[in-house]
Amino acid sequence: MKHAAAAPLGRIVALRIMLFAALAMLTQLVAVLVEYGSDPEYLSLLALEQETDVLALGLSVQGNHLSYQLPDAHAARYGTEDSGYVARVRTANGVVLFSHCDAACTEHFLPLDLNPPSVWLRVLTPGYPLSFAGGRIIEKEGQRIFFEIAVERDTQHVVWEVLADEVLDHMILPMSLTLIFVLGATLLSVRSALRPVTAAAEQAEELDPLSPDARIEEAGMPREIAQLAGAVNRSYARTRELMAAQKLFTSAIAHEIRTPLAIIRLELERIDHPAARRATAELDELSHFAEQLVTLARLEALDRSGFQPVALDDLGRDIVGTMAPFVYSHGASIAFEGSDNPTLPGNAALLKDAVRNLIENAVRHSGPGIAIVVRTDDGPGLSVSDDGTGFVPSRPGDAPGHYKRAGGLGIGLEIVRRIAALHGGRLELERVEPHGTRARLIFAPAPSVTPDR
Template sequence: MSIVAMVAIAASVLFLYMRFKSSNDEFREETLSTFAKDLRKELLTDPTLTGIHATALKMRIKELRGEYVVIGADGSILDSSGLEQSLIPLLGHRTKYFQLPASNGRKALFGMMLPIGDNSAAGFIQVAFPRDHVIFDSILEEFVADIGWIWIPFVLVLLATNVAVLAFALRPLNTAAQEAMTIGPSSIAKRLTEARMPEDVLALIRSVNGALDRLQAGFLSLEQFSGQLAHELRTPLAIAKARLSLSQDDTARAVERDFDDIERVITQLVDRVRIKTLHYESDDVVDLCDVAANVARYLAPMIIDAGHNIELRTENTPVFITGAADYIFRALRNLVENALHHSPVEGLITIVVFETGITVIDEGPGFPEWRLTDAAVQEGKSDRKDGLGLGLSIVAETMAAHGGRLKLENLPGGGASATMAFHSPPSMLPG
C-alpha cells in the first residue's frame, strides 16, 4: 500500500509538472505574440515608433528585460532595444518561435518572429524575453514554494495512515499467530480466536480450528487406546503372578521378579505412547509435594522388599506448578525405579522437593559420561544391558511438555541425581 501510495503521489506530481509546463509554454507564446502584435500595430500607425503608445510599449519590454528588433524589407534594422542585428537569421516568412542560449552575459531567451505584413517583403518583428522572466514563472515558483511543500506532510501522513491501518487490520492475525504458538500436546483444547477476524481470513481460521478439533479427537482416541491396552496386558500378568504366589518354589519367586520386570516394561511402553497425548489446561494445578509423597508411598513396599531405604524431603509449604499430575507422577516413578535398579543393597534413595522441581538421589555407581548429555536422554538409549532406556526418555519428554527439562548429574561423593526442573515459576496457591 505504501508503494502504491508513493507511485500515485509521484504520478500526480509528474502530471502537475507536465500540466504547468504546458501552460507555461502556452503563456510564454501568448505573451510574446501580444508584444509582437502590439509592436506591429504601432509600427503600421507610427513607422518611426516615436509616439506615446509606441514609446510606452518599448519601455514595458525593457522593464521586463526583453529584447526587440524591427527589421525592414531590405534587412536593415529600423528600430531595436539596442541590438545591431537580428536575433535570429531571417528564414522564410512565417511566424515562428525560437530559443537562444545564454551568451556574453545574456540570459537564455525565448522569442518570436512575426512578419510585419502578409509576406516577408514588409519585414519582420522579433521579440524575446528571458525564459525565467515571464509572469507565469513567478506564479509557478510561488506554487512550488507555498503549496508544493504541502506534499511532504501529506506524504508522511498518508504513509503513517497506511501503517496504522495495516497494523489495526492485522492485529487479529497477530493474536491468532500468538495463540497458534501456544498450542501443543499439552493444550490441545485451545482454539484460534474467530472474533474480529477479517472476512478474508476467517475461513482459514475456521479451517485451522477444524483441523485442531480432529487432532484433539485423535489424541483422545490414542489415550483411550493406551489405557485399554494397559488394562488388557496387566490383567493376565496379575493373574499369572497370583498363581505363582501360591507356589513356594524358588523358581516361582524368580519368575515373579521376571513378571515384575515385564510389567514395568509394559507400563513404560504404554507411558511412551501416552506421553504423546499429554495435555493440561492453565488451571490444572499440581502440588509437587503431594506427587512426591504419593510416589514414595506407592514404591516404598517394593523398595523395602528389595533391601533398600527411601527418604522424602519436602518444603514446609506446598510447591504448586501448572501441569498434568498423572504424567508427573509417572515420570517421578520412573526416576525412582531407575534409582532402585542401580542402588546397592541397603542403599538410600532420596526424593527432594524444592521450589521449582524434584530431585531423585541414589547411592549407585552413577551415570556413564555419555548418558549425561541431553541428546542421549532424548534418544532413550539404555545404560543397562537389560533395559530399553524408556524410563529416562519418558521423563525427558514429560518435562519438555511442561516447559522444563531433565538434568542428570553424578555426585562428587558417589551416586547420581536426576532432577525434574520446571522452568516456569510456581503458580499461585489455589483460591
C-alpha cells in the same frame, strides 16, 4: 532449521508504498522534463515570470515616490557587465528606475514612449540554451511597474532553476502530501485489519490439544481470518481424534497383554530353575512397561479443572517413605531434603507417580549401591539426584530433551514429562559431577493473590 522472522506486515506495506511512490515520482519527473524540454518557448515564459518576481523584490513605494534596489540574489546576474543577462525597470510612462543595459536594450526592449502590454515575450534564438527577451507589468500599491529582461547567454542556467521550481511546486510537494496521507491511511487500515489476526494468534498460543473445548473463537472475525481460524480449529479437532484413537489403542494393547503375562508368570513360578527366575524378572519388567502404557493413556484424558494446592515438601516425604522399602531392597539408599514447603495447583497422585518413576528409574539403571536424594526448592521444583552411572546422551533424531538410561526403555521418563506438562512445568535432566544424574521437575510459580482491602 530455524528461520528468522519476517518483517511486520505494516513495515512491508509501508516500504512497498514508498517504493512505488518513488517510482511514480521518477516517472513523472521524466515526463515533466520531456514535456518542458520539447517546448523551450514555454520555459522562456516561465523563466520570465520567475526572474521578474525576484527583481520585483527590490521595488519600494513611499507615498508617490518609487525607488528600486537590485536584490542581492540577482546582483551577480544583473549587476555585472557582460554576464549575458540585462534588465530594465521603468514606469508605464517611461521613467527608468533601474537599468543594467547596453545596446541590447535598444535592440530587444520596447521603446520607452510605448505603453507596454501586461506581458510580452520574444524568442531571440530558437532551442537551447534559452535566449529570449520579454517584459511583465507588476502592480504594487496601485503603481504599475514594467520589468524587462533579456537573456542572450544562459550562463547561470536559469532553465534549471525554472525546472527545479516546477518540479518542487507541482510534483514533489503535492505527491509528498498525498503519500503521507495514503501511507498513514494504509498503515491504520492494515493495523486495524490485522488486529483480529493478532487476537487469533494469541488464542492459538493458549490452545491446549488435550482440552476437549480448545478452539479459536471465530465470531466477529473478517471472513478470510475466520476461514484460517476454522482451519486451525478443525486441525485441533483432528489432532484430538488421533490422540483419542492412540489412547484407546495403547490402553487396549496394555490391557490385552496383562492376562497372558500373569498366566506365564504363574507357570514360571512352578519351575525351580535359574533360567525360569531370569524369565520371571524379564516378565516383571514387561508387566511394568504395560502398566506405564496404561498410565500414559490415562494421562491424555485428565481433567485439570479438579487440581488442588499440593505442598511439595509433604509430597516428597510421603513418596520417599513409600519408596524406601523398594530402594533398600535393591541395595540403594534414599533421603529427603525439604525447603519452604512450596505449593502448586495439581494432582498429588500424579505428582507422586512422576517422582516414583524417577526413583525407580534411578534404582533400576544407575548401578548398585547408589544414594538417591529427593529435594524440593522454591522454584517451585522437585528433583531426584543419584550418584550412579549417569545417562546416555541423546542421539541425532531423538526428541528434544530425550535420553535413555543404560538398558532402560525410557517410557517412564515420558510419563514424567507428560505429568510435568499437565502441571505447566517441564523435566530437566543433567549430569552430576563427578558422576550421577539429576532429574528436576520445574513448575511455573503460583500466581500471587492480592489481599482485599
